[in-house]
Amino acid sequence: MASSCSFDVVSDFDYQEMVNTVDQVRREIKGRYDLKDTNTVLDLNPTEIVITTNSEFTLDAVTTILQMKAAKRQLSLKIFEYGKIESVSGSRVRQEITLRKGIEAELAKKISKQIRDAFKKIQVSIQGDALRVSGKSRDDLQEVIQFLKQEDCPVALQFENYR
Template sequence: MADSSFDIVSKVDHQEAENALNQARKEIEQRYDFKGTGASIAWSGEQILIIAGTEERAKAVLDVFQSKLIKRGISLKSLESGEAFASGKEFRIVSTLKDGISSENAKKINKLIRDEGPKGVKSQIQGGELRVQSKSRDDLQSVIALLKGADLDLDLQFINYR
């Protein structure tokens, strides 16, 4: 019997992220407490740039954006935000969306599967994803449960379950 397998990936739906950003921008433009504060949120290349008059306002804009991401089904583990920093008379926060599994995180996941997963489960790193194989589908299910329960700082999806 052939081995069963699945892939572990960490991907962000960029269309949903775009929608979340647009919703946050509209809310910031319309909310009374943001009127006249110069608060804004926009894409700056691959990064998200938040600008506001005070550090508290910048953090409030980030909070609005995070709530929109959650409503759109994007995990906050995929959002990496820097600290608010002053740039002239305004405060800025630069955020990025993490896409793919870094090689060091892939090695951590691989080690976790090897150390705590069922015997007979093989995992290998393939670029920005991991392929997990086993003869038993129950072992694969237990690996998925193990990874969902692990305290990893990235959002994992399990695809191509065969």
């Protein structure tokens, strides 16, 4: 096989699934007796979720619900980066949860080095916030995917454009 095969390693999530997850959390908050009168607000935008509620105990319950609903919708919990809990007007608390997207440069270099050390016939190039992995054999690329799935990476990894 003379032609080269490749795939991209990315860290991304389905935004529509995140919208559905937040909607489910809002519905559960309205329906649960212990959370009904807490005036909890979830604001979602493409880069973060902001939770405002009346106590840290309620905030903990809401983040647990968020994690459960996200896991049921096949969203990795590694995309959530929790900010510190801030006090806002009165006894209310607020927390920003950043939604991670993309592979940072330092992490990309580390993953690239791990692949090159483990697989001598594979080439890895960093392209923005993704990695392009290429080689002559599709079997070698399958081994790289299995290797990356076994590694404990701080971000959720997906494999796209397998050619």
